[in-house]
Amino acid sequence: MKTEVIIIGGGLMGSSTALQLALRGYKCLVLDREYPGRHASGVNAGGLRRLNRHPAEIPLSVAAAKIWLNIRDLLDSDCGTQFPGQIRVAENESDMQKLEARARQVEKLGYHHEEIIDREELYQLVPALSPHCLGGLMCRDDGFGQPFHALTAFRYKASSLGVEFRIGARVDQVDQFKGDWRVQTPVGSFKAPILVNTAGAWAHQISQNLGEPVPLSPGSPMMMVTERIPRFLDPVLGAASRKLSFKQMPNGTLLIGGAHMAKLDFNRERTEIEWRKLAVSARTVLALFPQLKDVRIVRSWAGVEAFMPDHLPVIGPGLEPGIFHAFGFSAHGFQLSPVVGQVLAQLIAEGMSEFPIEAFTIERFSSAKLISKQKVV
Amino acid sequence: MFKFLQDDPAREWVNIFIDGEAVLVPDQISVAAAVLYQKKGFTRMTPVNAAPRAPLCMMGVCYECLMVIDGQANRRACQETVKEGMKIERQMGAGEQS
Amino acid sequence: MKSHYSLVIIGSGPAGLAAATLAADHGLDVALLDEQNQPGGQIFRNMESMPASRVEILGGDYQRGQELVEAFRASDAHYFPETRVWSLNTQGEMGLIEQGMARMISADKVLIANGAMERPVPFPGWTLPGVMYAGAGQILFKQAGLVPMDGVVLAGSGPLLLLLAWQYIRAGVTIQAILDTAPLTNLLRALPHLPRALMAHHYITKGLEYQNEIKRAGVPIIKGISSLEAQGEMSLERVSYRKGLQRQQIETQCLLTHFGVIPHVYLSRAAGLKHHWDHHQQCLRPVSDEWGETSSRTLFIAGDGGGIGGARSAEHAGRLAAFQILYQQEMLTKQQRNQLAKSDRQWMREDLHIRPFLERLFHLPPALLNRLPDNTIVCRCEEITAGEIRREIASGHDHSNQVKFITRSGMGACQGRQCSQAVAQIVADQSNQVISSQSLYRVRPPVASLSLGQLASLFPEEQE
Structure with a gap:
């Protein structure tokens, strides 16, 4: 059977899209430049968060949350999911006002998943928290x-439905050939009428090649994890006015993120930890949990992720027929991945x-529109 | 499991407590050495399988000798020097005391 | 401690001591950092406060250490004990903990002289209390004057095993047996290299002296054993092994193993230096030249951390690196450098003659890892077995980084130091790859112990 869809990028978005297309009977080929999950998809913080989403993302995020709650039905694996809740903590009055305004905004949009909790409930849920917080x-x-x-799990499920994955398939060139999109890689040349660009931090290179340049900047958010300590924290914590994502994993380690960026040499694919900024992360954690000062950091790392200027992804059809994009998730794509696959599969199939x-159209970057039109002329 | 060579008459001795038991050991030695001398068998129980472990490398590389030292969990016993009155406890799991 | 030095040397073993002394004597502003509370490294541990009788038992090399330490103490080099480096980059910036305090410092040149570590080789029961590395036995001996009760068993192969046995015998310890895992074919493969090896004959002479002494003491050396196992409930009760077709066992409470040493490459890898897989030494080593220059202009390497050569070679390598740094810092002309470095270069060239012989003699038999039973723990921290690792390789995770992500092997407190080689080897064997510099887990900093509080204390000026 002839390949109907080529997906460039075997990360979460690519694998999810492949799975949804396979469920609809499409024959898909996924190309990955190294191996799936080498960068952002494999090494992110794993947050399943609707909390504090951009209004444009809320419908997708709410739909995704429903899938995650029963992810085993889709993927035959629970993917290590746990749902202890996520909380943004207010450390002072102005934080509290900010959170209350946010809660009103979400309510106005007709959603009820974000709730204000008071000081008493906060300390019931997080007894170990430093006493200065207000709610x-x-x-x-x-x-x-x-x-x-x-x-x-996405990859295995997709494979079981006939999706083919090729690793080490860095895309050298994309062009049109006898009505198909042709993708040339060191492991072969592939053709299909439909092309999906889920290339993460390399997606702008693909879209540039297709004549649809986008202002994507690769970045490397840093994470660190500590040694195991006895259980003291259930919910995932953020802070109203600090960069933080903080949780205790089921095995007792603490996972600390906060979108502080590592130094990135994009061409050599090398990241270097920026201790100056990671120290800010450590201070944030200790401001909320001073008792953790002697806990040892076991490792820190930074994956390479695609950031858009407005921190919203590009999801939808490209300017040329047969092209579809899903990239630029700006470090908050994990939770959206099951639903992004559905969106692309629906666009392709229906x-x-x-x-x-x-809100996610590639045309919002006017230069992309402009350059593409010039090319057509 | 281990014994001291009687080769250092000038050696000073300190009192420490291993799992609550008072023990006299030479100063300047590591906590791990003191524990091996005490035939304690193991220094920690692992967090995954609750299996007993004891010092392996003695040079700070293997993290097998994690103990609770003066109330602080996850200390490497091979990297800490005994001090008068030090309280040393075997570590259970992720840092609970025995 | 200042925030900048012309030269920072990491590690005060023979390479670090020799380099620091030489560089300081030529007027360079040198800081020597070391994790212990006295200079000497693992080989000359506890040098300055060891009773004379113990020095005597430990043997002649140890006295050489005293000379190195005395010369270093007499130099103008700044010495920082109880100091660990947890990050390093090619700009010469490093993060360290000095006596509990976190600091960032920098240097024009950095010499990595952080030595070797025991080659971790998993076998059934190696996690049982009572099983330790031979190197650990030596540390207990040097640092605490602690030796095993009678009946200890030594197993593995490599010069350190014989040395330790020799030292224990001199200290009056009764060794029950030495189990030699080197296959007899190793000797056959080594023999053609013997004539060349004799050009550096002091090693051979010493090795034979150890062997004779061990035989005289009546300690059985059981050669060519395989399938080593440690058995017991809560701690070691017996050692079991195969000799020929027979399985034998020895009752003991203490087993000290040794399968050679490998460069401790965590710092050099974290710094992003180029490394290569040395198929003879069966380990990863940083790419470097005879002057210790690496793939970075700023970073140098000397001693066992750059490739195993032993304490004497480390001393010469340390001096060669110091000469090159002095030359690059324009404190020596090229001519002066060449003149002064003559005897050290000569030593290093001669020393190379012995390596092919030793490397073949002590070559690790592949059967140790590829016949590892499925229920053997490979990752000690996360308690991941060979079987779990093989299952993930079988389902398509054919790189140790992927095995790590999916099983957590290598994600524990030791940061993969104990399992990275074994996992890489198991992956290579099962997926028919040749092991290479890309086969090991990626190194994730900090490469030494750093607490949240210590990290938080850095860069207080940074805006939040």
Whole structure:
């Protein structure tokens, strides 16, 4: 059977899209430049968070949350998911006002998943928290999963439905050839009428090649994890006015993120930990949990992720027929991945999606529109 | 399991407590050495399988000798020097005391 | 401690001591950092406070250490004990903990002289209390004057095993047996290299002297054993092994193993230096030249951390690196450098003659890892077995990094130091790959112990 869809990038978005297309009977080939999950998809913080999403992302995020709660039905694996809730903590009055305004905004949009919790409830949920906090904004069944396990589960399930994955397939060139899109890689040249660009931090190179340049900047958010300590924290914590993502994993280790960026040499694919910024992360954690000062950091790392200027992804059809994009998730794509696969599969199979995706169009970057039109002329 | 060579008459001795038991050991030695001398058998129980472990490398590389030292969990016994009155406990799991 | 030095040397073993002394004597502003509370490294541990009788038991090399330490103490080099480096980059910036305090410092040149570590080789029961590395036995001996009760068993292969046996015998310890895992074919493969090896004959002479002494003491050396196992409930009760077709066992409470040493490459890898897989030494080593220059202009390497050569070679390598740094810092002309470095270069060239012989004699038999039973723990920290690792390789995770992500092997407190080689070898064997510099887990900093509080204390000026 001839390949109908080529997916460039075997990360979460690519694998999820492949799975959804396979469920609809499409024959897909996934190309990955190294191995799936080498960068952002495999090494992110695994947050399953609706809390504090951009309004444009809320419908997708709410739909995704439902899938994650029963992810085993889709992927035959629980992907290490747990749903102890996520809380943004208010450390002072102005934080509290900010969270209350946010709660009102979400309510106005017709959603009820983000709730204000008072000081008493906050300390019931997080007794170990430093006593200066005033309350928080909580999503009760938000949680987290294990990114590499989730990615692997997407890939296995897709493979079991006939999706082919090729590793070490760095894309050298994309062009049109006898009505198909042709993708040239060191492991072969592949053709299909439909091309999906889920190339993560390399997606702008693909879209550039297609004549649809986008202002994507690769970045490397740093994470660190500590040694195991006795259990003291259930929910995932953020802070209203600090960069933080903080949780205790089921095995007792603490996972600390906060989107502080490592030094990145994109061409050599090398990241270097920026201790100056990671020290800020450590201070944030200790401001909330001073008792953790002697806990040892076991490792720190930074995956390479695609950031858009407005921190919203590109999801939807490209400017040329047969092209579809899903990239630029700006370090908050993990949770959206099951639903992004659905969106692309719907667009490809039915020409439209049940979800509102206007905000994510590639055409919002006017230069892309302009350059593409010039090319057509 | 281990014994001291009687080769250092000038040696000073300190009192420490291993799992609550008072023990006299030479100063300047590591906590791990003191524990091996005490025939304690193991220094920690692992967090995954609750299996007993004891010092392996003695040079700070293997992290097998994690103990609770003066109330602080996850200390490497081979990297800490005994001090008068030090309280040393075997570590259970992720840092609970025995 | 200042925030900048012309030269920072990491590690105060023979390489670090020799380099620091030489560089300081030529007027360079040198800081020597070391994790212990006295200079000497693992080989000359506890040098300055060891009773004379113990020095005597430990043998002649140890006295050489005293000379190195005395010369270093007499130099103008700054010495920082109880100091560990947890990050390093090619700009010469490093993060360290000095006596509990975190600091960032920098240097024009950095010499990595952090030595070797025991080659971890998993076998059934190696996690049982009572099983330790021979190197650990030596550390207990040097640092605490602690020796095993009678009946200890030594197993593995490599010069250190014989040396330790020789030292224990001199200290009056009764060794029950030495189990030699080197296959008899190793000797056959080594023999053609013997004539060349005789050019550096002091090693051979010493090796034979150890062997004779061990025989005289009546300690059985059981050669060519395989399938080594440690058995017991809560701690070691017996050692079991195969000799020919027979399985034998020895009752003991203490087993000290040794399968050679490998360069401790965590710092050099974290710094992003180029490394290569040395198929003879069966380990990863940083790419470097005879002057200790690496793939970075700023970073140098000397001693066992750059490739196993032993304490005497480390001393010469340390001096060669110091000469090159002095030359690059324009404190020596090229001519002066060449003149002064003559005897050290000569030693290093001669020393190379012995390596092919030793490397073949002590070559690790592949059967040790590829016949490892499925229920043997490979990753000690996360308690991951060979079987779990093989299962993930079988389902398509054919790189140790992927095995790590999916099983957590290598994610524990030791940061993969104890399992990275074994996992890489198991992956290579099962997926028919040749092991290479890319086969090991990626190194994730910090490469030494760093607490949240210590990290938080850095860069207080940074805006939040």
